[in-house]
Amino acid sequence: MIGLNTAAVYILQTIGGLYLLIVLLRFILQLVRANFYNPLCQFIVRATQPLLQPLRRLIPSIGGLDTASLVLAIIVQLVLMALTLMLLGYGVDNPVQLLIWSIIGITALFIKVFFFALIISVILSWVAPGTHNPAAELINQICEPLLAPIRRFMPNLGGLDLSPIVAFLLLNLIDMLVVRNLAIMTGMYKGLSLAI
Template sequence: MNGLNTAAVYLLQTIGSLYLLIVLLRFILQLVRADFYNPLCQFIVRATQPLLKPLRKIIPGFGGLDIASLVLAILLQLLLMTLTLLLTYGVMGNPLQLLIWSVIGITALFMKVFFFAMIISVILSWVAQGSHNPGVLLVNQICEPMLMPIRRFLPSMGGLDISPIFAFIGIKLIDMLVIQNLMIGTGMPDVLRLLI
């Protein structure tokens, strides 16, 4: 792979992954029932609307979930992986295998969003407790549905919330035991693992 291809892969992965994250956040925000009047939510809606609007005509929502945004995320991941393979090895790859790798990639990104949202939430609880910043509110809305069931089973610790520790452990175990084994089991190339 020459320098031009390396630069193209880098740009593709960087810009494509950022937009993919925004599309997946649109799905997650509906999943956690976030406040869509939040300015950050409004940005995400505007950024994803051009691709989602035509897709929604074909793919309806189901049970209050925005299935079109999830399908768009998988299609974007599929496109990113296909272009990465083309630029790196000059081959397109098996479409079914690429679809499986795309679903694995979206699942891994989904887990990473919650992992990093919890890290941000823990840090903000130390430095910006009670803040009404739109970013702080959004991070808390993303984390709360995952932490609430854990808090039900934990005894009261006198104001100390250790539920994020158990959530971190759960996410890491899912990553180690499920996602990493699926990557290895399906033969995902190293160049595609960088996308995840």
């Protein structure tokens, strides 16, 4: 029988995870220098502005990176993990470990955003090449900084672009060799699998 705590965790992770994705997208959009006049970018800016504006007064941009939105994403991830653990009856004994797990979680989500953006980009290139839909333009703006350096090293195959395949391989390797190993070394899988 599913209890109220399990239902509360489901709601928390669904709504909180969606907001976390929006906050991380704000960082990624700044990182890839996306067109902020795009309606989807405007939505992301409006959704993140209430929490991001006061944080920006404390945390300046470093090297052109939107540091405040990255810190906000880590804070949202940390709060989500802490609330999930508490709702399921586990204590939050080590806040430093929770912070490390949050950073690993954000890194994994960062990779997933690019991975799924690449999948959508490839599908759009088959079914609707050259479309000017705001969502398609945003997806292309997210993918292009990842694909452009790969294309420089790829041989020209007469219109066949294999750079997304190389990007998929690189993203999966980073996820497997770096993110998952860090999660295992810090006990993230063992600790959170009990709670989630």
